C-alpha cells in the first residue's frame with residue numbers, strides 16, 4: 104500500500120469498479136468495501152496487489168500469440184491501471200514488446216477487429232463542431248501529456264486510420280511505466296480525418312470514418328482547431344505528434360513548435376535517440392562523430408530530421424556546417440539526393456550532395472545508388488529509416504565493410520518485420536565486427552560462439568524523460584538544445600562506451616532511472632534558455648522524484664458529491 108495520504112472520492116459501487124484509475128478490484132479492504140458499497144460485488148477474499156499480479160501473470164502466460172497477450176494486458180489497463188502498470192513494471196523486458204513495438208503495430212492494424220472498450224479520445228473531422236465538448240468530456244482536469252496521431256504513417260505500416268489510437272496508447276503507457284507520468288495526467292488522441300487505406304475503407308468492422316483523408320486547407324484548419332481547443336482546456340499540456348505522414352509531419356511541427364509545448368517524436372525523438380546512440384558508438388570506437396561519413400537510407404522527415412541533428416552535433420564538435428553537410432549522404436528510392444534532383448521536398452534541399460562531390464564517382468544510373476554510395480563515399484555509418492525491409496543487402500554491407508573496419512550500422516525501421524536487415528544478417532556479413540542498433544527489439548545474436556546484445560535505438564529512450572523534465576519545470580517550448588541534452592545523457596549512460604563491454608545502450612529495464620537523468624538535464628536547459636520556471640538543482644531533483652508516479656494502491660475515503 105502506498106504511504107501517500109488517502110484519496111477522497113465520491114465514486115462508489117459499480118461506478119468505482121468501472122473507473123480504471125481508481126479500481127483496486129479484489130484489493131479493496133473490508134472497510135473500503137463497506138464504506139463504498141462494494142461488499143458482495145467482489146469475491147469475499149481480500150487480496151494484495153502481489154496476489155493479483157500472480158493471477159494476472161498466470162493468465163497472461165496462458166496466451167501464446169503476442170497479439171492475444173496485448174489484448175489481455177490492454178484489458179487490465181482498461182479495468183485497473185494500477186495493477187496494469189505494476190505488472191508491466193515487474194515484467195518490463197518481457198512486456199514492453201507486447202504493449203509497445205513491435206506488437207503495438209499489429210494492434211493498430213487490427214484495431215477495429217480487436218476493439219474492446221474506449222480509451223482516449225477520437226476527434227473526428229465530421230464531429231469537428233463539437234471539439235470543445237469532446238475535450239470537456241474528458242474527466243481529467245490536469246492533462247499534462249497528450250500523444251496525438253492521425254494514423255497516416257503508423258510505424259512502417261502506413262495508413263491505419265483510427266487504428267493509430269493503438270500507438271498513442273502505447274506511447275503513453277511508456278510515459279507512465281518508464282517516465283513516471285501518472286496515468287491521471289495522460290491522454291491518447293486520434294484525429295480521424297478519414298483513411299486512404301482501401302482495405303480499411305472496405306472493412307465492414309472498421310470503426311473510423313469511411314472517406315478518403317481530408318487534405319490541404321481543410322486538414323490544416325482541423326489541426327489548428329484541435330491545437331487551439333487543447334490550449335483552451337489544458338494550457339500547459341505537452342503535445343507529442345506521433346506517426347503523421349511525411350507531407351504533414353514537418354509542416355505541423357514548424358507551425359506549432361514556437362508557440363506550443365510540442366515535439367514530433369518521429370522526427371525529433373528519433374533524431375535525439377539516434378544521435379545519442381551514435382555518440383555512444385563513436386566513443387566506444389574512440390572517434391569523434393564529426394570524423395565520420397554517414398549514409399541515410401530513407402530521406403523522409405525522420406531521416407532528414409536525424410541528419411540535421413547529426414550535423415548540429417558535428418558543428419558542436421567543431422566542424423563548420425558546410426563540411427558537416429558534405430559528410431552526410433541521403434539515399435531514397437531514386438538514389439543519392441544530389442543537387443538539381445527534381446521534386447525535392449523543402450526539408451531535403453539542404454541535404455543534397457554537391458554535383459562536384461560526386462563528379463569523379465563512377466555509376467551508371469542518373470543518380471548514385473546505395474551500393475554506388477557505399478563504394479564511392481566509403482562511409483563509416485549506415486542508418487536505415489526507409490520502412491522497406493531487406494534494403495541492406497549482403498552486397499551493400501560487404502561494400503561498406505571493404506572500406507571500414509568497424510562500421511556502425513543502424514537498421515531502424517519498425518516494427519521488426521520492416522527492418523532493413525536483421526541483426527543476425529548484419530553480424531554474419533560483417534563477421535561480428537560491427538556496432539549495431541535496431542529500432543525494434545531483437546534478441547541477442549550468437550555468432551561463432553559469441554553473444555552480441557542488440558541495442559534498441561528507439562525514441563522510447565527519450566520521450567518519457569522529456570515529458571518528465573517538461574512537467575517538472577513547466578517548460579513552455581521544446582528546443583533543439585533540450586533534445587540534444589537528452590542525446591548526451593543517453594550517450595553518457597552507454598555501457599559499451601563507458602566500459603568497452605555490454606550493450607551500446609543501457610537495458611530498457613533501466614529506463615526509469617535514465618528518464619529521471621534525462622528529465623533533469625532537459626529541464627536545466629529549458630531553465631537556462633528562459634523557457635521554464637527557475638528553480639534550484641535540488642528542487643528540480645525533488646520535483647522529478649515527487650512527480651514520479653508509482654503503481655501502488657492508496658487508501659480511499661468517501662465524500663459526498
Ligand SMILES: O=C([O-])CC(=O)C(=O)O
Pocket residue numbers: 204257258259346368369516517542561562
Ligand atoms: O514507435 C516506435 O517504436 C518508434 C516510432 O516512433 C516509429 O517507428 O514510428
Ligand SMILES: [Mg+2]
Pocket residue numbers: 258345346368369
Ligand atoms: Mg512513431
